[in-house]
Amino acid sequence: MSLTKAPTMAATMLTGMVVMVFGFWFYxxxxxxxxxxxxxxxxxxxxxxxxxxxxxxx
Amino acid sequence: MNWFKYSSPQxxxxxxxxxxxxxxxxxxxxxxxxxxxxxFRAPTDAQQGEAYRIIFIHVPAAWMxxxxxxxxxxxxxxxxxxxxxxxxxMASAIAPTGALFTFVALWTGSFWGKPTWGTWWVWxxxxxxxxxxxxxxxxxxxxQAAIDDPRRADRSSTFRSSxxxxxxxxxR
Numbered sequence: 325m326s327l328t329k330a331p332t333m334a335a336t337m338l339t340g341m342v343v344m345v346f347g348f349w350f351y352x353x354x355x356x357x358x359x360x361x362x363x364x365x366x367x368x369x370x371x372x373x374x375x376x377x378x379x380x381x382x
Numbered sequence: 383m384n385w386f387k388y389s390s391p392q393x394x395x396x397x398x399x400x401x402x403x404x405x406x407x408x409x410x411x412x413x414x415x416x417x418x419x420x421x422f423r424a425p426t427d428a429q430q431g432e433a434y435r436i437i438f439i440h441v442p443a444a445w446m447x448x449x450x451x452x453x454x455x456x457x458x459x460x461x462x463x464x465x466x467x468x469x470x471x472m473a474s475a476i477a478p479t480g481a482l483f484t485f486v487a488l489w490t491g492s493f494w495g496k497p498t499w500g501t502w503w504v505w506x507x508x509x510x511x512x513x514x515x516x517x518x519x520x521x522x523x524x525x526q527a528a529i530d531d532p533r534r535a536d537r538s539s540t541f542r543s544s545x546x547x548x549x550x551x552x553x554r
Contacts, residue, residue, distance in 0.1 A: 337437075340419035344442040347412030352450060352479050354405035357398040360468075360475035364391040367471065367532050373392045 444487035450480035455543035462540040470536030481519035518546040
């Protein structure tokens with residue numbers, strides 16, 4: 325993508341798409357972290373910290 | 383600061399819990415801003431009129447579907463190489479979100495194709511490879527689910543995701 329040639333797409337269109345990409349990245353990180361927490365609790369359910377957490381939030 | 387202390391589930395778990403609401407809020411703000419720009423600020427297209435505006439969802443979703451696959455494969459590979467439990471968990475955590483964006487890209491793409499090309503689907507290289515990417519995500523998740531031992535499941539899925547990475551690179 326050239327910075328000196330004339331834009332092939334209206335600048336606002338590109339801005340809109342870039343902002344949406346950021347939004348999707350933030351969503352993906354939030355979703356992946358939430359899911360990772362569930363996976364951690366599930367896989368490490370025998371460990372002390374997981375048992376403590378389950379007891380604490382019960 | 384020693385970042386490696388977060389490589390154990392015990393320490394990463396509370397950190398992840400703190401980060402989730404921040405990223406969720408940022409996501410909401412960015413998506414609202416992006417959709418506002420896309421639907422109210424961007425000009426009407428000379429050829430396609432207003433129908434083109436679906437690109438504000440379709441294109442970012444397609445980018446995410448590809449990047450997330452690479453991130454997923456990275457974590458799976460890291461876990462295999464360094465035998466860290468948490469890396470495999472991250473790969474598993476990313477997979478459904480990646481599959482979701484792939485589906486969104488395909489679905490919004492169909493909605494874009496109908497008014498502009500006159501068809502919901504065509505078996506060209508880009509569309510077909512995105513569909514294959516969806517199947518790769520499903521394969522990754524299915525393979526994970528099929529193997530009872532999580533460590534073995536992670537290792538098997540790593541090989542699937544690394545093979546799929548070559549597909550993704552070829553797409554670009």
